[in-house]
Amino acid sequence: MALDLSADLVTLTRALCDVPSVSGAERQIADLVHGALSGLGYLEVLRDGDAVVARTHLARGRRVVLAGHLDTVPVAANLPSELRDSADGPVVWGRGTVDMKGGVAVLLALAAAVREPSADLTYVFYDAEEVEADRNGLGRLVARHPDWVAGDMAVLGEPTAGALEGGCNGTLRVEVVVPGRAAHSARSWLGVNAVHGAAEVLHRLVEYRPREVDVDGLVYREGLNAVGIRGGVAGNVIPDECVVTVNYRFAPSRSEHEAFEHVSALFDGYEVRLTDSAPGARPGLDRPEAAGLAAVVAGLTGRPPRAKQGWTDVARFAGLGVPAVNFGPGDPSLAHADDERTPVADLTVCFEALRAWLTA
Numbered sequence: 001m002a003l004d005l006s007a008d009l010v011t012l013t014r015a016l017c018d019v020p021s022v023s024g025a026e027r028q029i030a031d032l033v034h035g036a037l038s039g040l041g042y043l044e045v046l047r048d049g050d051a052v053v054a055r056t057h058l059a060r061g062r063r064v065v066l067a068g069h070l071d072t073v074p075v076a077a078n079l080p081s082e083l084r085d086s087a088d089g090p091v092v093w094g095r096g097t098v099d100m101k102g103g104v105a106v107l108l109a110l111a112a113a114v115r116e117p118s119a120d121l122t123y124v125f126y127d128a129e130e131v132e133a134d135r136n137g138l139g140r141l142v143a144r145h146p147d148w149v150a151g152d153m154a155v156l157g158e159p160t161a162g163a164l165e166g167g168c169n170g171t172l173r174v175e176v177v178v179p180g181r182a183a184h185s186a187r188s189w190l191g192v193n194a195v196h197g198a199a200e201v202l203h204r205l206v207e208y209r210p211r212e213v214d215v216d217g218l219v220y221r222e223g224l225n226a227v228g229i230r231g232g233v234a235g236n237v238i239p240d241e242c243v244v245t246v247n248y249r250f251a252p253s254r255s256e257h258e259a260f261e262h263v264s265a266l267f268d269g270y271e272v273r274l275t276d277s278a279p280g281a282r283p284g285l286d287r288p289e290a291a292g293l294a295a296v297v298a299g300l301t302g303r304p305p306r307a308k309q310g311w312t313d314v315a316r317f318a319g320l321g322v323p324a325v326n327f328g329p330g331d332p333s334l335a336h337a338d339d340e341r342t343p344v345a346d347l348t349v350c351f352e353a354l355r356a357w358l359t360a
Contacts (some may be wrong), residue, residue, distance in 0.1 A: 003036040005112035009347040010083055010092055013105040017081040017094045023071040023135075026050040026127040030070060033125050036108065042115055043123075046148060050127035051137040053148045054111060056120045063120040064289065064358065065149060065322065067138065067313070068104040068157035069129030072096040073336050083344075090344045097342040098330030099130075103157025106329065106351045110358065117358045119289075124149055129313065133278065138313050146320060153289040154317040155354070158308075159330035162346045162353075164297045165308040166218050166283030166290070166325050168315055169249045172259050173227070176201050177271040182240035191238035195231040198242045202226060204266060205246070213251035216283045218307035220251040224263070245275075249310070252280030281315040283307070284323025293325065296357045300349055327354070 003015060021029040030050040038045045043054040050070070055063075072095055081094030092102065104125060111123050126137030133139060141149050158165075178198045183191025210222040224246065231242030246267075250259040256277045264272045284290050285305055294305045305325075308314070310332075314324035329346030 001032065003032045003108070005036050005040070005108050009105055009109055009351060010344055012109060013092050013097060013102050013342070013347060014081040014083070014094070016101040016105055017096045018079065021071050021096070022074050023128050023131045026070045030125070030127065033070065033108070037111060037123070040112060043111065048141060048144060049137065051141055052125045053122065053141070055122040056117065058117070058120050060118065060120045062289070063122060063151040065122045065124060065151040065154040065317070066107050066110065066157070066354070067124035067126070067154060068100055068107050068328070069126050069137070070104065071127055071130050072099065072101070073130050078338055078340060084341070088343060091341040092344065092347070093341045095340055098159045098332065098340050099335035100157055100159055100328060100330070102330050102342040102347055103159065103328035103350070106347060106354065107157055109351055110354055114355055114358050118360055119152070119358065121358065122149065122151055136313070138316050142316055142320065149317070150320065151322050153284070153287060154314065154322050154324035155293070156312055156314050156324060156326050157328035158312050158326040159328050159332045159335060160326050161331045162301055162329060162349045163303045164294050164305040164325055164327050166285050166305050167215065167252050167281040167318070168308040168312045168326070169220055169222070169310060170252060170254065170256060170259060170278060170280030170315070171247065171249050171311045172256060172263070172277040173245060173247050173275045174260070174263055175273040175275055176244045176246055176267050177273065178242040178244070180238065180240045180242065183238045185236045185238055188238050191240070194239045194242040198229065198231070198244055201244045201267065201270065208266065211251065213253055215251055215253045215307070216286060218283050218285070218305065220307045221309055222251055223249040250280065252282045255279065278311055279315050279319065280311070281318035281324060284318075284325065287323045290323055290325055292360065293327070293353070293357045296360070297327070297353050300353050
């Protein structure tokens with residue numbers, strides 16, 4: 001099997017979806033992408049594990065990075081892919097069509113179609129985005145080969161339904177520890193029930209009002225929520241500890257340290273343990289390259305830029321000092337769903353917008 005990068009976007013998207021590529025098993029699809037890009041002849045093609053990088057060397061004076069991940073979450077019952085009709089037009093149906101084989105298909109088609117871009121281009125296709133951060137293929141490239149992913153601007157093909165989404169929220173998780181004192185449940189008055197004590201932690205969360213924050217003209221919605229709770233060791237023992245896991249999604253105007261300080265202040269009086277954290281990314285739409293893309297997208301779709309309400313790998317580019325935006329086909333609310341599907345119109349508009357921008 002080989003990938004035909006000259007095929008139409010529907011055919012290419014379906015071909016990518018139908019290759020097994022659950023996180024940790026991306027070798028076959030990485031081999032296909034590597035072979036297809038190498039066959040174009042005008043790109044330098046590099047490889048690290050199951051991450052593939054292809055780039056031009058045209059001395060254009062600036063460089064744009066176009067990136068997408070190759071893996072999917074585990075497959076449910078929606079493969080092989082199909083082309084179906086819907087009330088809003090034809091859709092490509094199947095696991096990965098939204099997150100994000102549709103976006104990868106657009107980028108691969110661009111690699112074949114845009115041979116005289118106005119900027120040098122770097123295409124990055126990486127593994128293990130859908131699992132824990134320390135396995136992320138883009139993170140590995142940043143650590144091992146930062147020069148491979150360097151540029152003046154980056155576009156991540158994450159699903160945005162064909163709108164331009166700037167930056168992303170940051171995210172952190174903490175454990176709020178509620179102490180108690182163990183006792184036999186038949187003599188509960190001798191103990192202090194830590195699970196009951198967690199009511200105050202939950203009350204603070206219920207009463208909390210998250211912010212909506214304007215960052216460089218885009219509005220990011222924050223969120224602070226309990227996402228787990230554990231406590232108790234046996235059915236006849238008063239729990240001596242209860243741990244509430246809390247996830248904070250914070251606007252990119254806050255640093256990770258500031259976000260942790262904010263959460264710690266909210267749970268004053270309790271032990272607060274940081275377990276995971278990732279920074280947000282500012283929109284970067286003040287840069288000429290990003291403003292140019294925003295204008296092209298608005299001209300084709302009538303949609304102004306909006307904030308990315310979530311965390312994406314644009315934050316990794318921001319950490320390198322590379323402004324980055326999210327732009328790709330498919331409704332992100334359908335990612336990982338059993339009815340995952342991407343409109344053919346989204347594939348077309350994303351391809352046409354990027355091609356117009358890269359050749360302007």
